[in-house]
Amino acid sequence: MTTTANIPADTQTSLERVLCYLQGKNPQRIAAFPLILNHAARILGKPVGVYNRNGEVMGNSHVAAYKRYGHDLILIFSTTSTLGEAMGTKMAFLDEDAPQIAEPLIQKLDDIKKVHMPDPMKDGRLPVYLEATEICVREIGKETCVSTVLAGPFTTAAALRPVDLFAKDLVKNKEWVHELLEMCTVAGIRFIDEMLKRGSLPIIVEPIGSGSLVSPKHFHEFVAPYLKRLADHIHKNGGGLPAVLHICGKTTPNWTPMLEADFDIWSVDNVDLGKAKEAVGHRICLVGNVTPANLLKNTPEEIDAEAKEICAKAMGNPRGFVLASGCEVPINTPPANVDALINAARKYGRFDN
Amino acid sequence: MARDREEILKDMADAVLNMDEALTVKTSKEAIATGLDAFDAITHGLVVGMNKAGELYDQEEYFVPELLLCSDAMYAGIDILRPHLRKEDTEDKRKCVIGVVEGDTHDIGKNLVKIMLDVAGFEVHDLGRNVPLASFIEKAKEVDAEIICLSTLMTTTMDGMATIIEMLKEEGIRDNFKVIIGGGPISQAFANRIGADGYADNASSAVRVARDVLSSVKA
Numbered sequence: 001m002t003t004t005a006n007i008p009a010d011t012q013t014s015l016e017r018v019l020c021y022l023q024g025k026n027p028q029r030i031a032a033f034p035l036i037l038n039h040a041a042r043i044l045g046k047p048v049g050v051y052n053r054n055g056e057v058m059g060n061s062h063v064a065a066y067k068r069y070g071h072d073l074i075l076i077f078s079t080t081s082t083l084g085e086a087m088g089t090k091m092a093f094l095d096e097d098a099p100q101i102a103e104p105l106i107q108k109l110d111d112i113k114k115v116h117m118p119d120p121m122k123d124g125r126l127p128v129y130l131e132a133t134e135i136c137v138r139e140i141g142k143e144t145c146v147s148t149v150l151a152g153p154f155t156t157a158a159a160l161r162p163v164d165l166f167a168k169d170l171v172k173n174k175e176w177v178h179e180l181l182e183m184c185t186v187a188g189i190r191f192i193d194e195m196l197k198r199g200s201l202p203i204i205v206e207p208i209g210s211g212s213l214v215s216p217k218h219f220h221e222f223v224a225p226y227l228k229r230l231a232d233h234i235h236k237n238g239g240g241l242p243a244v245l246h247i248c249g250k251t252t253p254n255w256t257p258m259l260e261a262d263f264d265i266w267s268v269d270n271v272d273l274g275k276a277k278e279a280v281g282h283r284i285c286l287v288g289n290v291t292p293a294n295l296l297k298n299t300p301e302e303i304d305a306e307a308k309e310i311c312a313k314a315m316g317n318p319r320g321f322v323l324a325s326g327c328e329v330p331i332n333t334p335p336a337n338v339d340a341l342i343n344a345a346r347k348y349g350r351f352d353n
Numbered sequence: 354m355a356r357d358r359e360e361i362l363k364d365m366a367d368a369v370l371n372m373d374e375a376l377t378v379k380t381s382k383e384a385i386a387t388g389l390d391a392f393d394a395i396t397h398g399l400v401v402g403m404n405k406a407g408e409l410y411d412q413e414e415y416f417v418p419e420l421l422l423c424s425d426a427m428y429a430g431i432d433i434l435r436p437h438l439r440k441e442d443t444e445d446k447r448k449c450v451i452g453v454v455e456g457d458t459h460d461i462g463k464n465l466v467k468i469m470l471d472v473a474g475f476e477v478h479d480l481g482r483n484v485p486l487a488s489f490i491e492k493a494k495e496v497d498a499e500i501i502c503l504s505t506l507m508t509t510t511m512d513g514m515a516t517i518i519e520m521l522k523e524e525g526i527r528d529n530f531k532v533i534i535g536g537g538p539i540s541q542a543f544a545n546r547i548g549a550d551g552y553a554d555n556a557s558s559a560v561r562v563a564r565d566v567l568s569s570v571k572a
Contacts, residue, residue: 092458097509100458163461167418168425171372213461215416249537253413293538296508297546330508 007346014072014144021285021320022242030315030349031072032342033287033324034295035246035267037149038078038098038331039338040065048331049095052078055131062132063139069338072322074140076132076200077149078125080207083187084151084159086124088116097331106161109169109176115160118187120194133200141199147244148195152206153184153226154214160184163208170218177222185226189233196237203244204230204263210249220257227261235262242285248327255279264319269326274313281317288314289326290341296330300340307344315349323349355387362389362398365430369402370409372422374429381433391437399430403472411557417461420556424468447567449500450492452480454513459506462536465556466502473560475500486517493530500563501530503549506537514539515547531566535559 011028012020020027040061041051050057062074079098085091088105105114120126129148136146151159157180158166169177192202208214209223231243246267251258252275258266259280267287268276276286290307298306307323314321323345329338361384368376377399384394406423409415415423451467453460460482470477478496480488493501503514514534521527533551534544544552551566553559 094456097456097507164421164464167421167461170418171422211413211416213417215413215419218416218418291540293508293511293540293543297543328508332509 018145026351031322032345033073039329055128058132059135074146080151081159083156086118147201147203149203153181154223155208156184158208205246211253212249219254224260231262277317285320287322287324292327295333303340311348365398366402374426377426377430381430391434392442407557446476448476448498450478451502452484453482456510457505463504466559469556504536
């Protein structure tokens, strides 16, 4: 086991630490963002399927997870297709996993007429997220940063349309794709406004914009312009909040057009953070990137070693660095591995020595 | 005026590579009209274009949309040529079964691997997505497959791959099949840990890995 004896004590609260990033100051030690989503249900001891559909359980799960781990970012979220669900895609709900897309709304191009412009207070599970957000802001919002997550327009569009057809639409039906992305952008902004009203930081995830799926050219044409609208909206209406973007998988080929979207913080997954620091560190605060599957399968000692290596690469990033998991902390991750990630931030991410 | 074989084959390959379905159909019809052998036209025309698309995908010049459109063009051409194939052209292919393991419905990666294996001359039996673990083994036995290909994007379902390998062992038939795995959370280390025969990190490398594991059988 990792010994706790040589782990330096924190001298800042979680919120103080995160605010240092926004003020451009060095915190006592870097923040740690294990991206805890559905895993929070495990800490409260509730089924993941209940967490997903019950705002009170979702909120209480995250409060319990924060009390257990003391991590620096609360993420109210279950599934990337949630906004698409509120706009008409049918989901399949599972007892012990996040819901999955059962039937995308737009089977033929003309089905775009069926797309529903969502009311975040009413449609799909958006009210679940908002209720959970309210609970977390009320219970722990003075100690730590509470965020609510939504999928970006490109990912939401791919939740409304079978993703293989959507991929081909990018070449064959460009105007149609732009029309759909416009709707997804407006829906996203509506949801963001409700998050801001509740004092939560909106975070955008755009996994379908991963470099495993789309080229820099398509990112520039279809992903960046709409993401930028969301970032601009947050900058304008967020009272100084940063715009935060998460894209999982391989993103390296798309870093250049990703910059066009004008986000301040990138949470990245399967990339070399040393290269990211070189390439974009002058503009972007980097968040990453302990391998999610390793959190599930490896020992705390191995997580410590992986995190140490990541810190060695990313510390000194001009716009700051947060130690995090590359993507969602797997639901059945042993809690000792989350502890190991956070302790690694205490050990290898210090500015006070 | 009839053009020669080389020209037609090159146009077929280029039409696939350029995602031009209409031109692929037109040149495939021209191949038949000119009296080219259908098997020759597929393997030295259409498949050449698709393999080039696979190389560009490997080099991050092409991405998923381009690869899917190239394959649409290729299959449109194959539809024209297939009725003209001789029986012996389609025999003796090496067989594999492929699918996304139970609990997961993400199948883009699996579909790309399926296309590239097909192009490489394998007979591919696609079980689809969210496939019950026992179905992989049943199908592999039924079609006498040499390779079982397993895909998943989720950390919640990756252990299903280990279960399939355990099931093969329990039945005493582990050595009858090569098991190749891939997908977002999968790594060579995970493949080693669960005793899989191969790990592929993208659709092009899946073909190389499939050939490698089979050549180790022959050796």
